[in-house]
Amino acid sequence: MTNLKAHAPAPADLEDDLASLRGDCARMAPHWTAPEKSTARPVPLSLIHGVTVPAASARLLEAMPEYGN
Structure with a gap:
């Protein structure tokens, strides 16, 4: 039998995350x-x-000024 341990859910407090x-x-x-x-x-x-x-993808890059010109 496998011993499965339950973990506590993630905290809801975003500042402490x-x-x-x-x-x-x-x-x-x-x-x-x-x-x-x-x-x-x-x-x-x-x-x-x-x-x-x-x-x-080639057309997308060609349409971008820094790549197409």
Whole structure:
């Protein structure tokens, strides 16, 4: 038989939610390790293939001034 524990419902007080979340994150931070820093290398264009863009997305980007011009 499995021992299922019931958890209390989330608090309704919104002001304490952020503090509670930050406290949870601070307690969990030691359990997570950051990966070794690696430098991103550019990918040669010859290796990029098989990418398709739907026509609607292309038209949307083309209509945006900062992308289309």
